[in-house]
Amino acid sequence: MADVVAFRKEEPGGLLLREANGPVLRLTLNNPPANALSLALLEALAAEFDAVASSKDVKVIVIAASGKVFSAGHDLKELTLHRADEDGGRAFFERAVRLAADIMVKITSLPQAVIAEIDGLATAAGCQLVASCDLAICTDSSTFCTPGVNIGLFCSTPMVALTRAARRKQAFEMLLTGETIDASTAKDFGIVNRIVPQQYLRQVVDKYASVIASKSPQALKIGKEAFYRQAEMSMADAYDYAIGVMVENLLARDAEEGIGAFLGKRMPEWKED
Template identity: 65%
Template sequence: MTAPHKGVQAPANAPSPPVGESLENGILTLAMQRPERKNSLSEEMLAGLQASLEEAAANPEVKVVVIRSTGNVFCAGHDLKEMTAARAHDDRGRAYYAEMMGRCSTLMQTVVRLPKPVVAVVEGLATAAGAQLVASCDLAIATDTATFCTPGVNIGLFCSTPMVALSRNVSRKQAMEMLLTGETIDASTAKEFGLINRIVPKDYLEPVVKKYAETIASKSPLTVKIGKEAFYNQAEMSLSDAYDYCANVMVENMLARDAEEGINAFLQKRKPEWTGE
């Protein structure tokens, strides 16, 4: 499923990169592969994901990005061992913490602003910034054994940055329930809250993910890019401003070659041929 980062063949004795990559039929799979560290968002993991997503944004062959993990933990959030080690610095880690929180926030915004849909595939636990990553993705598919939590309050560190993504996915009451109690919720509750889209038995996970990704990859890449950008932009606007903005977006979209082709194909009862223009 995975390949060395950037497609470079690593020596046999070299450690695997933090993020494995595989591109097939327009679907780029990014696999966090540090199960021994619970796929935490360490310095190397943040750098690996950021680089992979930036490359995906610029690669016209990529239509959809799937983020998943190896091992039984999707992502355990920030690497607390790295964070604790920084307390030995003269400033008690202030500069390091600011840098790491900034890098994590940049990653989450990169996911949201990526001109390609991003799908999280969750097996196991997604906690703290790991739950934040799930919430930041456009879609999320989880196994029936997946669990989620924002447990910072339990260790004296409120999940304030995960709160940003969480509160934009679930209702305020549900977000505060997770943030204030720090308790773990199961996949069924996560779906009820709106944090994930689908719950799938492990044996059916791969075909379901493939179907989702292939369905999205079959659409006009230009149309999907326009739609994703508009979705997140209008969500931050007032009702009136959102309608004005989206009306203009639809005008520009109607003038695109892919819209002309898609409408003609529909009227002529044939399959459209997308050019991305």
């Protein structure tokens, strides 16, 4: 397994901290105290995803957060200020909610694996962000909820990601009650992959990222796209689609190299596109 090297940090301040560590890019939400997804923070996330989408250097993206809250979701104070707009806030609400939704779609569309690193509360659109990531690893003290119903606002957009990560009845339970669930329940529901003690969170996430980054970037790109596309198909259609993907993958350069390396009992040498 290749070691992660070439550590560097960028943007020591700001709403979104960027840390590049070899093939792993760490993006840290930094909007204290609740890491609310303000329009500015959403725009920063969108810009990072757009910039990295075609990168040959970044293999894995980690989304983390500073402080005791992963993210409390949309910035309710910011939204409320725009009720004074001539249209009652409609245009701003549409802009903020659509941008958040676009970011969730971008996550699944990126060729890189995206890992959520959660230490604290992930609520509403913050929970939506966790559910949208390819993998999610949290501390044993982390909590999750979609509490919109408590303030007269059903979490309709978080619902889209949640119902695709958790089992349907469990997702609807969260949406209907607005109650907070602990890390163990979130794992049972399917929202997170693994729970670790707080002191080992970064170490475990870095290990996952390093392992994934050592794989064929060509195979990861093909596989991630196929994973999300087939998930929305019937079983018969999914197999028809997956057969085509598998054949094209077998014909690809990295599959030829990987199989040859396995048969020759040597380490594969992946090449960039």
